[in-house]
Amino acid sequence: MDPTAYSPGPSRPQPPAPPGADLRKWRRYLADERAQAAIYRDLARRREGEEREILLKLAEAEGRHEQHWIDLLGGHADKPVRPSVRRVLLRFLARSFGSVFVLALAQRAEGRSPYSSEPAATSAMAADELIHEEVIRGLATRGRARLSGTFRAAVFGANDGLVSNLALIMGIGATGAASSFVLFSGIAGLLAGALSMGAGEYVSVRSQRELLNATKPTQISLAAAPDLDLNANELVLLYRARGMSVEAAEHRAAERMGRLQCDCDPSLSLQAPEHYEHEYEEIGTGWTAAVSSFCFFATGALVPILPYLFGLQGPAAVLVSLVLVGLALLCTGAVVGLLSGASPGKRAVRQLGIGFGAALATYLLGLAFGTSLG
Template sequence: MTAPAAAEPTAADRRRWARYLVEERAEGAVYQKLAARREGEERNILLSLAEAERRHEQHWLDLLGGEPKRLPRAGVRSRLLGWMAGRFGSIFVLALAQSAEARSPYDAEQYATPAMRADEKVHYEVVRGLAARGRRRLSGSFRAAVFGANDGLVSNLALVLGIGATGASSGFVLFSGIAGLLAGALSMGAGEFVSVRSQRELLAATEANDDAVAAVGDLDIDENELALVYRARGMEQEEALERARLIVAAAQAGVRRAATGPVRTHGGEDHDIVGSDWTAAISSFLLFASGAIIPVLPWIFGLQGTAAVVLALILVGIALLTTGAMVGILSGGPPLRRALRQLAIGFGAAAVTYLLGLLFGVGAV
């Protein structure tokens, strides 16, 4: 297991090995904690990753000649991951672990074995695969949450800045902000309700039923004709023929077999994916309102003029940076870049509205 040394190890080498040792232990503990919060295949995969980290840990122990009396602390990222894994076990932990695995130091480490270098590359792909599963489960609701909150943040910030630029009083700016919050939140909620209700009605109209299967025992047809029903519902010819044969055989024997029931191209699973119209409407209302209230807070607490504008920009800036960083973590990209992009887009839209307010509204109110 131990790689042959190119030269006599120095004190700096031993300090580096000790650092590798504690990092491998910390990473293994993260995978152990994540596995404890999962079951089935994902749990087994995470336990296998933890076992691989123990092999790497043993490699550095062997080079060090046993457990050192003093060891450095694991890095801030590793400690943060361990803390989060023990309390949340969420997709955010896997996304951060993916970023950590992408930066293996072993490629330039002469005392690491080729197998360890290969392990690290494989670990990155495994963690990325696990994170991708979580992203797929989370993508719809997370997209809606970010979109709703950001829409409220940006649109209401633009509104209050645009109104403020016209020279309106603080009371009028506050009234406009509250009106914008309610109007936007109601619009978002109503839009989501109509969208989801329309999707559910469309799925219901295209959903298959049991009529043809229930009557098959009484009809003077062969399985090839019945297969046309399934082909019309989107099945391939061979699969449709096989399904028809099974149903005809069951009907002739006087048995209804649940396993050969109707083919549903858009069944209950699709309804579950689309979700509830009322849930979508209420959540969209609340998400938009949660973002839209932030730019109005300075005026709610009595500030006015430049102080209110500056505080509104600071609060909205923090919120935009936070949501942008969360998107970056979940997407596996650099959080800082995503955060700055979100900030630039939001402030850019608000700046355009503010300039328009200065251009067209000075002295109008």
Template sequence: MTESGDVAASRPSAAALRRWRQYLADERAEAAVYRDLARHRGGEEREILLSLAEAEGRHEAHWLALLGDEAGKPRRPDLRTRLLLLLARRFGSVFVLALAQRAEARSPYEEDADATSAMAADERIHEEVVRGLAARGRQRLSGTFRAAVFGANDGLVSNLSLVMGVSASGIANHFVLLTGLAGLLAGALSMGAGEYVSVRSQRELLEASTPDPDTQDVLPALDIDANELALLYRARGMDPDVAEARANEVLGQVAPQLHPPVVEGADAADEHEAIGTGWGAALSSFCFFASGAVIPVLPYLFGLEGLRAVVVAAVLVGLALLATGATVGLLSGASPLRRGLRQLAIGYGAAAVTYLLGLLLGTGTA
């Protein structure tokens, strides 16, 4: 009885076996996610993603070793990981990387005694690696995409507020429709013009601050004793002694370089890419503001009136606000549901205020 009791005590519990099998399935799926993402990329990013897949393979081997003959048939990964795998195979975009970042952040290994400390540490590092890869994609999207998302959100909120306020005042349906269309056009033009001016101004400021590469042609003619090149480096933020030493070094080289980086990682081309183009930002802002602003007008375009039109407009805009908020949440690595609900609360709050004002003004004029 003692021997059989020892065997029973050494055998993992059914709950532990289920947990290990789920971990095994999830690790296999996560490795597949990184391999699929790697298929859509090249160079360094591809190598990083394949290395992450290899690390997940080591974790898979740990659970296989614990399970031994109890591994059983392959299990399905959890719902989140299955969704991530599907998106990685179809798209391979920054949205998938943002979701993968959140998945790595939810790793249970730190609280699970059956996982090693190295595995828990791996998952924490994986989160930061994926965060870095996602940041590259966010940077590429930040200019035009920022204008698009905020343009759509502004169109939704501002025109819903306008339409609800005017409708609450009790004026005729065709006046509400005309007001909504006028708000759409005026807001879209204003947003487009504002984005164009903003982005163009940023690019012009950046261009004005970028060193002129042709200036290096005058280096051979500089007076070494006066060494005015040191003034250039001091103007860029170097200490006087460091600037003097750097200038002496440059003037002593056969092929001098005039543009040593003052700030690590600073690169004018990358900054231009992050800002985007003026016309791109203006066009996306115009189109997305208009696409958002037309939604509150749709019920009136289809002939709905009164409270029914207000309710339908509010529901349609609410769904759109949830979508834009969730999109921003995905890109930022935050909870899509929380960001969506925040957008919804802000939009409905603004619309409620204007609706109440419309009721008060309509009552006063009656």
């Protein structure tokens, strides 16, 4: 690659001869830039059209950053250094899957760039990394939109199943009930909660789609337009009711009636709104949401009662149940954080705290009832 093809802007003051620590750091930067460029090329192979072109352009940009470190290292650039573990894993995922999860990880990798505080990097390189994060965020938005309807039902269903059934068996177990009673209570909670979640999600999504259908403009204006009185044109009122200005509404009405004979601003000729289809895509379908909620709630609610199904009793069953649910809550929280572009660790700990907080509250209530009943 021609190093003169990229003008990275003014560099911060650089040492004339890098010490050993800088050499190691610059080699790591070089290895990471090469790995990041390879990640974008691997992602591009799984896409086509505009998305593919954007990813290849990002790979070219990483190549320009790579050249910067090659120039600084000089003869020291040939010594091989492995990229960070995070980028090695990310490239494996990009080669194997290329999904929105990989884009979300790439977004976080760009957001953690050290160049803003690195004296040997240029201000343009630091700015590039900030822009790259936003570009990846834009590419990931489409996948997040496709996932959001079903994914919401799946995550909420699994989380509700984990928390509600853990709280149920903790509360009942604290009263001193037999393990068999705790188990049957957990199974009943699983079935009741899963059916309730499925029905609730179906009604919720169907109602939301029906509201959108009631709001979506119809094409009745096309059929009625030829017979309208031009001097008392209610079609203008229709477009004004949809939010157009008076000028745009009059222009659109004349256009619909085939009587537009002026050289007007072409931007006033609006196309039919398309955002309704995108909203439908993000919401999902009623049956998809219902089935997802049922299955994931049942899966989540099964985890707390697994120790009882395998014959454990007393404190041992409670401890194993807490460990299993804790691990599951950490996983669901991390996935939510990952897809939202936030810190998976923080979201995982938040999910764990909320779930265990609810379980603790019901356990304390169970102790209180058990003591009063005793």
